[in-house]
Amino acid sequence: MRNVLNDAEKAKNKKAPLGTDITIENYSKEDISVYDVIDDLDDLSKKDKDTLISVGVDSEEKQRSGSFVQFDQSNIFANTLSDNIEVMNTGVAKDKYPWLKDYLWNAVKPDQDKYTAETALREEKEDVYSGYFIRSKPNTKEVFPVQACMFIADKDIMQTAHNIIIAEENSELHLITGCATGSDISSALHVGVSELYLKPGSKITFTMVHNWAEQVEVRPRTGIKLADNTTFINNYILTSPVQCVQSYPTAYCEGKNSRALFQSVLSGQKTSNIDVGSRAILNHESSSAEVLSRSVANDESKIYARGDLVGNVPNVKGHLECNGLVLSDESSIYAVPILEANSSGLELSHEAAVGKIDEDEIYYLTSRGFSEEEAAAMIVRGFLNMDITGLPPALAESTKKMIDMSVKGM
Amino acid sequence: MLLEIHNLAVEVEGKQVLKNVNLSIAEGETHVLLGPNGAGKSTLFMTILGFPKYHVTNGSIIFKGKDITNLSTAERVKLGMGVSFQNPPAIRGISVENLLKYESGQNEEDELNPRMKSLADKLKFNDDFLKRDVNLGFSGGEVKRSEVLQLLAQRPDFTMFDEPDSGVDIENVELIAEELNVILDKQKKISERKRAGLLITHLGYILNFVKADKAHILMNGEIACSGNPDEILNDVRENGFKGCVNCAQCTQ
Numbered sequence: 001m002r003n004v005l006n007d008a009e010k011a012k013n014k015k016a017p018l019g020t021d022i023t024i025e026n027y028s029k030e031d032i033s034v035y036d037v038i039d040d041l042d043d044l045s046k047k048d049k050d051t052l053i054s055v056g057v058d059s060e061e062k063q064r065s066g067s068f069v070q071f072d073q074s075n076i077f078a079n080t081l082s083d084n085i086e087v088m089n090t091g092v093a094k095d096k097y098p099w100l101k102d103y104l105w106n107a108v109k110p111d112q113d114k115y116t117a118e119t120a121l122r123e124e125k126e127d128v129y130s131g132y133f134i135r136s137k138p139n140t141k142e143v144f145p146v147q148a149c150m151f152i153a154d155k156d157i158m159q160t161a162h163n164i165i166i167a168e169e170n171s172e173l174h175l176i177t178g179c180a181t182g183s184d185i186s187s188a189l190h191v192g193v194s195e196l197y198l199k200p201g202s203k204i205t206f207t208m209v210h211n212w213a214e215q216v217e218v219r220p221r222t223g224i225k226l227a228d229n230t231t232f233i234n235n236y237i238l239t240s241p242v243q244c245v246q247s248y249p250t251a252y253c254e255g256k257n258s259r260a261l262f263q264s265v266l267s268g269q270k271t272s273n274i275d276v277g278s279r280a281i282l283n284h285e286s287s288s289a290e291v292l293s294r295s296v297a298n299d300e301s302k303i304y305a306r307g308d309l310v311g312n313v314p315n316v317k318g319h320l321e322c323n324g325l326v327l328s329d330e331s332s333i334y335a336v337p338i339l340e341a342n343s344s345g346l347e348l349s350h351e352a353a354v355g356k357i358d359e360d361e362i363y364y365l366t367s368r369g370f371s372e373e374e375a376a377a378m379i380v381r382g383f384l385n386m387d388i389t390g391l392p393p394a395l396a397e398s399t400k401k402m403i404d405m406s407v408k409g410m
Numbered sequence: 411m412l413l414e415i416h417n418l419a420v421e422v423e424g425k426q427v428l429k430n431v432n433l434s435i436a437e438g439e440t441h442v443l444l445g446p447n448g449a450g451k452s453t454l455f456m457t458i459l460g461f462p463k464y465h466v467t468n469g470s471i472i473f474k475g476k477d478i479t480n481l482s483t484a485e486r487v488k489l490g491m492g493v494s495f496q497n498p499p500a501i502r503g504i505s506v507e508n509l510l511k512y513e514s515g516q517n518e519e520d521e522l523n524p525r526m527k528s529l530a531d532k533l534k535f536n537d538d539f540l541k542r543d544v545n546l547g548f549s550g551g552e553v554k555r556s557e558v559l560q561l562l563a564q565r566p567d568f569t570m571f572d573e574p575d576s577g578v579d580i581e582n583v584e585l586i587a588e589e590l591n592v593i594l595d596k597q598k599k600i601s602e603r604k605r606a607g608l609l610i611t612h613l614g615y616i617l618n619f620v621k622a623d624k625a626h627i628l629m630n631g632e633i634a635c636s637g638n639p640d641e642i643l644n645d646v647r648e649n650g651f652k653g654c655v656n657c658a659q660c661t662q
Contacts, residue, residue, distance in 0.1 A: 358499060
């Protein structure tokens with residue numbers, strides 16, 4: 001039997017192996033009822049609505065199957081727009097569904113590091129449950145995505161969220177999650193624990209757009225469990241400056257024919273320290289994983305693009321691809337691909353290329369009339385604008401637009 | 411004269427490639443540039459286009475009466491130059507359609523204009539193809555057709571074609587040639603032709619479909635001889651460029 005409280009207590013001071021160590025005590029806790037619940041996303045201020053839309057969260061909820069918004073620690077809005085889906089606060093779900101406890105801290109360990117420990121301690125000791133519970137019902141295929149937003153509204157706070165996402169048997173669930181900060185926030189810490197469960201025959205696409213302020217520390221902790229015949233697609237987009245993001249979502253491919261695909265678009269600006277990896281543990285025959293990342297380092301930014309594929313049984317396949325452009329002398333990209341093969345008869349591979357913009361590409365575009373500057377900007381945009389696969393057409397198009405918009409805004 | 415090149419000497423990465431090139435092309439004329447491998451044919455193209463790697467150490471390039479020797483590539487293109495590359499680079503995230511819109515002066519957000527759509531159709535590019543990243547995974551023929559399509563969008567007054575027929579099957583050479591003739595005003599009466607071009611060809615096969623007015627042989631960094639395309643081509647086909655070596659040496 002897991003003892004969450006006990007495990008969390010022990011890990012209270014456990015440093016994460018990656019990313020700068022953050023002194024949690026420097027950030028203040030905020031109560032879960034500081035912000036009032038709203039009836040309609042339209043009740044948000046124009047400024048907040050604009051911020052939400054920049055991370056893909058539409059206050060008009062057009063073509064959405066549900067919405068969830070958290071301000072600091074307060075869950076201010078949860079709305080379900082489709083019979084195929086359920087959207088609510090994790091705390092509410094825990095009371096409604098006694099079985100939910102089996103899903104809490106099952107794909108992410110409370111003692112992973114001090115950030116998960118702090119989140120667990122708030123739950124266990126103070127009964128603070130923030131974050132969302134989103135579930136797609138069995139045998140449903142909802143084409144419209146659920147949108148969720150984590151918003152930091154007050155400075156110097158530590159925001160925690162514990163998200164549980166469950167795709168029931170033979171269902172399809174699409175999520176857009178945006179994280180953002182109010183325009184006047186100078187410093188804050190965000191810790192988001194997300195646990196995703198894919199039941200047999202299900203599919204989840206999880207598209208996350210981050211738009212933080214320059215002094216925000218971000219430590220998402222994500223675990224994904226995949227049963228038989230499942231597909232998980234993770235898209236992560238970060239194109240605005242941030243203090244430091246460190247994340248390493250891990251997919252556990254435990255079912256046969258389970259498949260995980262991670263795609264990341266990272267643009268380092270100013271002094272951003274971005275450490276984003278994707279890991280897949282291939283534990284069942286014929287499971288597979290693919291990790292693709294595109295990074296562009298500007299100014300004085302540092303980007304760590306990591307990928308880790310672990311094959312534990314025969315007949316699994318995994319491929320890592322990491323491409324980076326370093327555009328300034330003060331910036332760096334570290335491409336860190338890891339392949340771990342613990343069985344015979346499996347296939348794991350990686351390709352990594354980091355460098356400058358190819359001059360021939362610039363000249364080619366100048367020969368069509370673009371100036372060198374225009375050509376370089378276009379090439380960078382094109383490089384980052386990777387085709388996000390696996391989304392329904394309307395969502396694919398809006399995601400493409402979202403990437404386009406955030407890349408253009410760089 | 412549309413294009414005049416005087417006493418042009420060019421260095422690439424510290425190595426002299428062109429020594430003394432003189433060449434004039436009038437409005438409405440199509441010239442062909444022949445020469446052995448490594449003679450500097452592509453270097454001449456890239457220098458006319460103004461790519462930074464090609465340093466002009468002597469001489470000048472005059473286009474439409476204006477000295478363009480020190481202009482950037484983009485400025486030359488805006489003056490009316492165009493090029494079809496032999497091996498253009500693939501660029502991720504930039505589609506053929508994006509380029510066509512820019513080249514034909516359209517906004518990125520708008521639908522591709524009907525003229526370009528029908529031209530694309532003619533060159534056997536469907537919508538899916540137009541959405542593909544330019545040159546990424548294209549076959550030899552697709553590369554050439556995409557280059558020609560872009561030139562049709564651009565409508566330059568002076569166009570350089572670097573081996574437009576290499577790597578293209580016979581059926582597609584005719585298709586490409588047909589559009590080359592459009593780009594070069596060949597369907598118009600001689601007196602009405604305005605657009606001009608310079609063509610590099612190895613095999614000369616494309617010349618069966620695109621009539622050139624004049625041929626030049628580039629050897630040892632100079633134009634070794636110029637004249638009637640048929641005569642020169644026949645000579646090259648019979649004797650290779652060996653004859654030209656002797657010839658070039660004679661004239662020195």
